[in-house]
Structure formats: C-alpha cells, structure tokens
Amino acid sequence: PSTQVKAPKVSLRAKHVYGYKGKNCKKNLSYLKDMCMAYNAGTLGIVHDMEANTQRFFNWHKSEIISIAFHPDGRRIATGERQANPSIYIWDSTTCDKLSHFQGQLTVGVRRLVYSVSGDYLAAVDMSSYHVLAIYDTSNSILLAMSETDRAVILDLAFKGENELVTVGAVSYTHLTLPTICSV
Numbered sequence: 001p002s003t004q005v006k007a008p009k010v011s012l013r014a015k016h017v018y019g020y021k022g023k024n025c026k027k028n029l030s031y032l033k034d035m036c037m038a039y040n041a042g043t044l045g046i047v048h049d050m051e052a053n054t055q056r057f058f059n060w061h062k063s064e065i066i067s068i069a070f071h072p073d074g075r076r077i078a079t080g081e082r083q084a085n086p087s088i089y090i091w092d093s094t095t096c097d098k099l100s101h102f103q104g105q106l107t108v109g110v111r112r113l114v115y116s117v118s119g120d121y122l123a124a125v126d127m128s129s130y131h132v133l134a135i136y137d138t139s140n141s142i143l144l145a146m147s148e149t150d151r152a153v154i155l156d157l158a159f160k161g162e163n164e165l166v167t168v169g170a171v172s173y174t175h176l177t178l179p180t181i182c183s184v
Contacts, residue, residue, distance in 0.1 A: 017041050032093050033074030040065040045079050047093050058096045060089055069113035078122055080110025100141040105134045116159040125154045
C-alpha cells in the first residue's frame with residue numbers, strides 16, 4: 001500500500017531455473033562426480049540432480065557467466081563473468097560454497113577458462129583488445145603468470161599436461177610453455 005514505510009520481510013530464492021546459456025559460451029555443460037549436471041544461465045551456476053529433479057545454485061556473480069571450467073575431480077567448478085574487472089570464482093558443486101575468488105588481473109570479461117590435467121592450475125583469457133592470459137594456482141589461490149596474447153580473438157584454450165598450453169584464435173594457434181614457477 002502507499003502508506004507502507006518498510007519493505008516486507010520477504011526474500012526471494014530460486015527454486016528451479018528453466019534455461020541454459022547456449023549462445024557465446026563453450027563447453028558449459030558437464031556431468032559431475034555425483035552424476036548431476038552442471039551448467040550456467042544468467043548469473044547462476046546451476047547443478048541439476050536429474051534423478052531428484054532438484055537444483056542447487058552458485059549465486060556470487062554480479063554479471064552474466066560467460067565461461068565455465070570443470071575440475072578433473074568432478075566436483076569443483078570455475079566460472080567467469082562478462083563485465084569490466086570481471087570475477088572468476090572456484091566453487092564446490094556439492095555445497096555451492098565459494099572456494100576461491102580472483103579479480104583485478106583481467107580487465108574485460110572472462111572469455112575462456114580451462115583447468116590443467118591435474119586441476120592445480122586454471123588458465124583464463126579475457127575479452128580485452130590484447131586478450132590477456134592469466135594462469136592461477138588453484139591450491140594456493142594466487143596468480144602465477146599473466147601475459148598479453150594476440151590482438152585477434154582467442155576462441156579456446158587447452159592444457160597439454162601441466163606446463164603446456166595451447167591457445168586457438170580466429171587467425172592464430174599458439175603453443176606456450178609455462179614458466180618454471182608453474183612446474184610441478
């Protein structure tokens with residue numbers, strides 16, 4: 001009513017999301033160790049238990065999730081968002097608890113994320129004009145290396161083992177060997 005002074009003591013919480021981010025987002029659906037499916041839609045990381053038809057949500061992002069990577073352990077997930085000074089979160093798919101947060105290294109939207117074979121490292125490339133590549137140590141939640149890559153769009157990333165990374169762009173293919181600091 002027009003005479004109401006205080007907001008009602010009601011909060012909204014998502015129960016089920018009908019939707020999926022299929023445009024401009026690659027490799028964003030996976031089965032997890034517990035046989036649930038994980039994917040993203042809008043600002044949410046979604047874990048869908050198909051058997052029980054229930055969903056769990058990771059909801060720390062402030063902007064649309066445009067990149068996602070699934071840890072080899074089948075439990076941890078990394079998600080990156082589209083905005084200036086974007087956040088990358090690593091979270092637990094069972095509890096949807098935040099495990100790590102990276103921000104301040106990349107300047108414009110996180111275009112791609114990929115874990116190394118062991119999951120000890122996470123590579124991210126942004127949407128800036130120089131498509132900056134960042135490598136994170138996921139065990140210690142620290143940035144290990146950062147470098148500009150190419151003026152052309154980087155379309156995908158892939159680790160070969162722990163110390164080799166390939167970037168594929170619209171007009172480029174680059175094979176990188178990570179610095180000694182990243183060696184196992």
